[in-house]
Amino acid sequence: MKKHKLVYKISCLFILTLILSGCWNQSQIEERAYVIAIGLDNAKDENQIKLTYLIANPEYGSQIQGGGTKEPPHEIISFVTDDLTTSRNAANVVISKEITYDLLTVLTVSQEFAKDKDFIRWMYDTTKDPEIRRDVHLVVTKENASEFFKKNEPKLETRPHKYFDMILDRGVETGMLPSSELIEYFRITEADADLFLAMYGTTKQNDDENQKRDNDNFTAGEFRYSGQTNTTNFAGSAVFKEGIMIGKLTADETRTTIMLNDELNATDVLTTYTDPFNENYRVATRVNKTKRNKVEMDLTARTPTIDVTIPIEIEVLSAHSMVDYEKDISKRKKLKKSIEKEIRTKIENLVRKTQEEFKAEPFGWSLVARKKFLTIPAYEEFDWMKSYPDMKVNIKINVTFGQFGRQSELPNEKEIRD
Amino acid sequence: MEQTSGKIGIREYIAIVLLTIGTKLADDLPAILYSSLYNAAWMTPIISGVISILPLYLLLKTMMYYKEKSLLEIIVHLFGNYIGFVIIFILWIVGTAAIVIDSAIYTDIIGTMYFTRTPTIVIYAILIGVCVYAAKHGLEQIGSVAKAVLPYIKASLFFALILTMIEGNFAFLFPVLGPGGWEVIKESSIRLSIYGDILYLSLLTPYIRKTKDFTKGTWIAFVILIVELTIAILAYVLLFDYNTAHLLNYPYHEVIRYISIGFLANMETLFFPFWLIATFIRFAVYLYINGLLFGRLFRIKDFEHMIPSLATLFLFLGLILENESIALSELRDHLLFVVTPIFFGLPCMLWILAKFKGDYKNEKT
Numbered sequence: 001m002k003k004h005k006l007v008y009k010i011s012c013l014f015i016l017t018l019i020l021s022g023c024w025n026q027s028q029i030e031e032r033a034y035v036i037a038i039g040l041d042n043a044k045d046e047n048q049i050k051l052t053y054l055i056a057n058p059e060y061g062s063q064i065q066g067g068g069t070k071e072p073p074h075e076i077i078s079f080v081t082d083d084l085t086t087s088r089n090a091a092n093v094v095i096s097k098e099i100t101y102d103l104l105t106v107l108t109v110s111q112e113f114a115k116d117k118d119f120i121r122w123m124y125d126t127t128k129d130p131e132i133r134r135d136v137h138l139v140v141t142k143e144n145a146s147e148f149f150k151k152n153e154p155k156l157e158t159r160p161h162k163y164f165d166m167i168l169d170r171g172v173e174t175g176m177l178p179s180s181e182l183i184e185y186f187r188i189t190e191a192d193a194d195l196f197l198a199m200y201g202t203t204k205q206n207d208d209e210n211q212k213r214d215n216d217n218f219t220a221g222e223f224r225y226s227g228q229t230n231t232t233n234f235a236g237s238a239v240f241k242e243g244i245m246i247g248k249l250t251a252d253e254t255r256t257t258i259m260l261n262d263e264l265n266a267t268d269v270l271t272t273y274t275d276p277f278n279e280n281y282r283v284a285t286r287v288n289k290t291k292r293n294k295v296e297m298d299l300t301a302r303t304p305t306i307d308v309t310i311p312i313e314i315e316v317l318s319a320h321s322m323v324d325y326e327k328d329i330s331k332r333k334k335l336k337k338s339i340e341k342e343i344r345t346k347i348e349n350l351v352r353k354t355q356e357e358f359k360a361e362p363f364g365w366s367l368v369a370r371k372k373f374l375t376i377p378a379y380e381e382f383d384w385m386k387s388y389p390d391m392k393v394n395i396k397i398n399v400t401f402g403q404f405g406r407q408s409e410l411p412n413e414k415e416i417r418d
Numbered sequence: 419m420e421q422t423s424g425k426i427g428i429r430e431y432i433a434i435v436l437l438t439i440g441t442k443l444a445d446d447l448p449a450i451l452y453s454s455l456y457n458a459a460w461m462t463p464i465i466s467g468v469i470s471i472l473p474l475y476l477l478l479k480t481m482m483y484y485k486e487k488s489l490l491e492i493i494v495h496l497f498g499n500y501i502g503f504v505i506i507f508i509l510w511i512v513g514t515a516a517i518v519i520d521s522a523i524y525t526d527i528i529g530t531m532y533f534t535r536t537p538t539i540v541i542y543a544i545l546i547g548v549c550v551y552a553a554k555h556g557l558e559q560i561g562s563v564a565k566a567v568l569p570y571i572k573a574s575l576f577f578a579l580i581l582t583m584i585e586g587n588f589a590f591l592f593p594v595l596g597p598g599g600w601e602v603i604k605e606s607s608i609r610l611s612i613y614g615d616i617l618y619l620s621l622l623t624p625y626i627r628k629t630k631d632f633t634k635g636t637w638i639a640f641v642i643l644i645v646e647l648t649i650a651i652l653a654y655v656l657l658f659d660y661n662t663a664h665l666l667n668y669p670y671h672e673v674i675r676y677i678s679i680g681f682l683a684n685m686e687t688l689f690f691p692f693w694l695i696a697t698f699i700r701f702a703v704y705l706y707i708n709g710l711l712f713g714r715l716f717r718i719k720d721f722e723h724m725i726p727s728l729a730t731l732f733l734f735l736g737l738i739l740e741n742e743s744i745a746l747s748e749l750r751d752h753l754l755f756v757v758t759p760i761f762f763g764l765p766c767m768l769w770i771l772a773k774f775k776g777d778y779k780n781e782k783t
Contacts, residue, residue, distance in 0.1 A: 024536035102684075130534055134676045135683075183658070183676060190661035263587060367589035375598040376456055376660075 033097035034058060036074070036161045037106040039145025040122060042113045043080045049113070049122055051087050052078040052146040055095065056103070056160050073158040078146040084125040084132075101131035106164045107138050107182070108145040114198075114238060114245035120189070123243065126182060134183035137168055140238035140245060142202035142221055151203035152232045168199060171234050175255040175266030176216075178237045178362075189243040193366035193384040195358060196241075197257065200248060201234035216252040216271060241360055249350075249362075256350050259310060259343075260363040262292050270317070276338035278321040283335065288313040288402065295368045299382065305392045306365060310347075314339060315402040322412075326404045340397040347395045355389045428631035430561030431622070433568040435639035436646075438703050439615050441696045443650035444575075444670035446523055447612065448663075450751050451651060454605050457660035458596025463647035465606035467640070470613045470761075474640065477620060477765035478633050480772050488624040490714050496771040503715070505764070510711040512757060513618060514732065517704045519749050521545060522736040524697055526746060531671045532690060538740050542733055545701070550729045552702035553709065554722055557625045560706065564699050567692075574692040575646075578670075578685075579653045581677040586656025596660075611757035612647070616640065617764065618707050667747070705729055 039052030053076065060073040077094055081087035088099040107126065113119060126132045141148040154163040171177030178197035188196040202221040219236030235251040249257065255271070258264040272282035294309040316325055316335075325332050354361045366384040373379035426434075451459035484492050494502035525542045533541060552560055596602055616636060626632045654669040657676065666672050674689040705725050712728060713721025739746060 024540070025533045130531055133683075134672070135678065183662075187659045187662050190665065191659055192661075364589075367587070367592070370589065370592040371594075373593040375593050375595045377598065379593045 027098060027100075029058065031097055032100045032102075033095050034103045034161075035099060035101055036103060037108055037149065037164060038084070038101075038104065039078070039108040039110075039141075039149055040113055041110045041144045041146055042116060045080070046118070048080050048082055050078060050144075050146060051081045051084070052076060052108075052149050053091060053095075053099070054149050054160055055099075060159060074160045076146075076149050084122070085129050101129060103161060104132060104136055105161060106168070107136050108148060108201075109138065109140055109198075110144045110148075111140055111142055111238065111245065112144070114140050114240070117244065119245070120243040123182075123185070127186065132182075134186070135181045137164075138180045138182060138185055138198045139168070139234070140198045140200050142200075143204050148201070148203055148232070152230065154230050154232070155228070167232075167234060171199065173266060173268045175258050175269045176235045176251040178254055178258065178264060180237075185240070185243075189240070191366070192242060193360075193369075194364060195239050195354070195360045195362035196243075197237040197239060197249065197254065197362050198245075199234055200236045200238045201232060203231045203233075205231070216255065217250050218252075219248055219250050239358055239362065241358060247358060252346070253350050253353075256343075256346055257362050259287075259289065259312070260293065260308065260347065260350075263364045263367075265289075273339045273342050275319060275321045275323065276334050277323045277331070281320040283319045283321075283339075284317040285339075286315040286317060286402075288315070295365060297365075297369055297372060299369060299372050299387075303390065303392050304387060305394065307394045307396070309396045309398060310343075311398045311400070312343070313400050313402050316404050332401065336399050336401070340399050343397050343399075344395050347397075348393075351393045351395070355391075355393075359389045360385045361388055424556055424558050425625050425627045426558055426561035426622075427627050428635045430558075430565045431626055431631060431635040432639045432642075433564035434561055434622075434699070434703055435616065435619055435636065436568060436642060437564050437571065437696050437699045438619065439613065439639075439643050440572075440575075440646055441693075441700045442612065443647050444668075444693055444696075445520070445527060446668055446747050446750065448651050448654055448669045449667055450747060450754070451605075451609070452655070452660065452664035452666075452669075454597070455602055456596045456664060457591055457655050458594070458602045459660075459663075460591075460648050460652040460655065461596075461602050462606040462609060463612065463644050463651065465603060466610045466612055467644040469607050470610055470616075470640075473610075473762045473765040474613075474616060474636070476769040477617065478636060480765065480768045481620060481623065482629065482633060483772060485629050489620050490711075492768060496768055496775065506711060506715055508760070509618075510708065510715060512753075512760060513704070513708050513711060515753055516757070517701065517708060518732050518735045518739060519746065519753055520704070521701055521732065522739040523746050523750060524701075525736070525740060527668050527671060528694075531668060531675075532686075539737060542737060542740065545697070546729050546733045546736075548698050549701035549705055550726050552698060553705040553725050553729075556722060557622060557706060560699060560702050564703075567695050567699070571692045571696045574689050575650075578674055578677065578689050579649060581679065581685075582653040582657050582673050585677060586653065587659075588656060590655055590659045591652070608758055609754045611754045611761050613640065613643065614757040614761035617761050619703075621707055621710055705732075 033055045035053050036056045037054040039054070041050040041052070043050045055075050055077070057071050057073055057075070059071060075095075077091055079087070079090060081090055091099050109119070126136070154160075154167075157163045157166060168177065172179045177199045180196070180198040185196050185198070188194050200220050204221050206221045220233050223233055223235060235254075237249045237254045237257075238245050239247040239249060252271075255266065255269060258266045269287040270284070271287060272284050275281040275283050289311070290313050291311040293311070294307075296307045298305045319325060323331055325335055351361070354363075365388075369382075369384055370379055373382065448459065451462050455462060480492065481489060484495070487495060490506060493505055496502075497505060521542070525538060525545055528541050528545070529536065529538055552563065620632070620636070623629065623632050626635075650670070654666075654673060655663050657673060658666065658669065663669060670693075671686070674686040677685055679685070705728070706722075709721045709725040709728060712724055713719070718724055739749070
């Protein structure tokens with residue numbers, strides 16, 4: 001009897017091991033090719049896309065091996081395909097390993113493709129594949145995505161997954177880029193009320209020499225720099241209406257949008273404003289938004305109005321006019337007035353642009369408007385996107401000053417030159 | 419081996435109720451609610467919870483009143499042999515449909531969200547296999563496992579919901595009435611059956627140590643469930659907004675795929691196992707109750723031995739459904755409609771009949 005039990009138990013164990021080894025979804029790390037970024041471009045045929053994979057080499061730069069491998073940090077492959085999922089097999093004609101999207105962080109789309117009326121069809125591929133997560137960033141590139149990947153050669157952080165992680169996160173922190181996860185793309189597109197902003201990047205330099213004076217007023221490709229670095233730059237945003245790209249915002253406009261949209265957040269914004277005491281100089285500041293905006297709406301009026309009050313905290317980092325702002329209250333008041341006015345004009349220009357050019361807004365105001373309605377049918381009846389362009393928008397800025405830098409007192413310019 | 423009574427206490431009972439009904443927040447129930455109620459879906463657990471108080475109260479009252487009898491005996495006693503048999507048969511058929519449809523849905527979740535390449539039949543067979551193994555060991559075993567794992571399962575859920583809420587946006591709750599106040603009440607009341615499992619769980623009274631434990635446990639679990647389901651359905655809307663949420667098949671699994679803490683991405687690998695254990699317990703209880711009903715119907719005393727063969731039958735029925743996986747969610751919604759009148763009507767009828775027969779008076783004197 002006891003013997004029987006033992007045999008029974010051992011056979012159970014064997015069966016269990018057999019079951020375990022039969023895991024259909026089991027796969028080894030070294031047998032998989034990790035796609036870090038996918039690029040999408042128009043193909044010649046209407047119902048196909050040109051797909052680009054940026055595949056990371058997990059061995060590259062790993063500490064355990066002492067950074068030792070002669071293989072390059074990544075490889076790039078472009079081909080024409082029907083969709084995002086079946087393309088994985090096609091790529092295996094060239095790539096030896098099994099393609100996986102587990103570590104996918106960036107979805108890059110060329111500007112031309114993003115403006116295509118069929119663009120949204122391809123985007124919904126990403127909701128079907130269980131390996132694509134909704135926190136993937138959507139990036140729009142000026143040139144073809146395939147070209148973008150080829151030219152992109154990060155110098156100090158050559159591992160592609162780290163590179164994209166870092167440069168995009170930093171862009172969001174400084175307010176030069178909007179946070180553009182797929183979850184938001186789908187949410188905003190499906191809600192059909194606001195505009196969605198995607199990150200904008202390029203490896204192409206714009207040859208136009210007319211650099212504007214205000215030095216944040218550029219999109220990617222317009223920032224002038226020289227030296228030995230990567231040609232890729234990210235700045236500004238691509239504007240999507242109903243899932244399709246309709247325009248661009250500069251880095252400065254993106255920042256202004258972030259200031260207006262409480263759902264977006266930039267934590268480390270450094271920028272300059274005109275010095276009211278000497279228009280030739282600019283005051284360097286750090287801009288903080290410590291409180292939420294106050295948005296009030298009157299939607300029952302014939303011309304609906306929106307009143308927005310934006311509280312901003314400004315730290316003056318340096319003033320080249322050498323005006324003593326720290327000591328003098330009246331000077332500070334003047335500075336405050338002038339900054340408030342500058343920001344307000346900027347915002348009003350942007351609001352006008354959204355009303356006239358885009359005919360919708362990226363400020364998340366529809367969410368505030370929703371609170372004014374009791375039921376979804378009533379809200380849909382109002383049709384936020386249609387009503388917005390005719391609304392009257394009043395902007396009020398509330399600037400408070402934070403710290404005034406490390407050394408607050410400055411010598412009198414004239415006395416030194418004396 | 420030590421001989422045990424085969425009965426469970428109040429804690430085990432509460433754990434079983436919480437796991438069988440609470441797991442619904444992580445399947446396609448939220449999706450069903452969103453598709454008709456959009457952002458007002460979170461009101462459904464509350465509204466149907468409030469309406470459910472009546473049948474629940476009557477059910478518990480009737481059962482308290484025939485303390486010596488189990489629910490099945492009460493049904494036979496009040497309705498007579500023939501009608502009693504028909505009612506139990508209907509209960510069994512509906513219970514079977516619930517197991518078949520739900521297990522097919524759970525297999526679909528595991529298959530589409532996690533193990534995309536594993537054949538459906540293998541996932542299904544393992545799921546049913548584990549549950550049969552648990553169910554065959556009797557209620558006491560299921561109860562103690564449920565009690566042991568409950569804190570971990572609920573902690574992981576709580577954690578996931580907190581992270582979701584942090585990422586979420588409360589503005590998505592507006593317009594607050596969703597498709598309109600009347601619509602919300604109507605749609606909520608025809609889906610009372612969210613809590614319908616309690617009717618089935620009350621079949622377990624003969625295996626609960628004290629009758630008092632049953633009443634008390636039911637109310638405690640019921641309140642926790644209302645809160646839990648409401649918060650969960652609320653949390654998904656906060657993250658996705660109603661337009662997106664009603665397009666998702668399995669919001670909980672989308673949520674755990676999205677949330678991350680700092681550098682820790684792919685959090686679903688942390689939450690998935692807990693969900694899986696809850697699923698096992700849920701179906702183990704379902705199978706056990708189903709066996710119980712079947713045993714009563716055909717006078718099989720050791721009904722536990724029937725569970726494996728019944729489960730095999732369910733497995734194959736479920737596989738037929740699984741091939742039509744798109745229809746599953748719709749079927750489940752139909753099932754919710756079917757169970758609602760049973761859940762509401764049966765306790766009321768039992769109570770009225772008990773009054774009518776005058777058994778109440780006897781007891782009091």
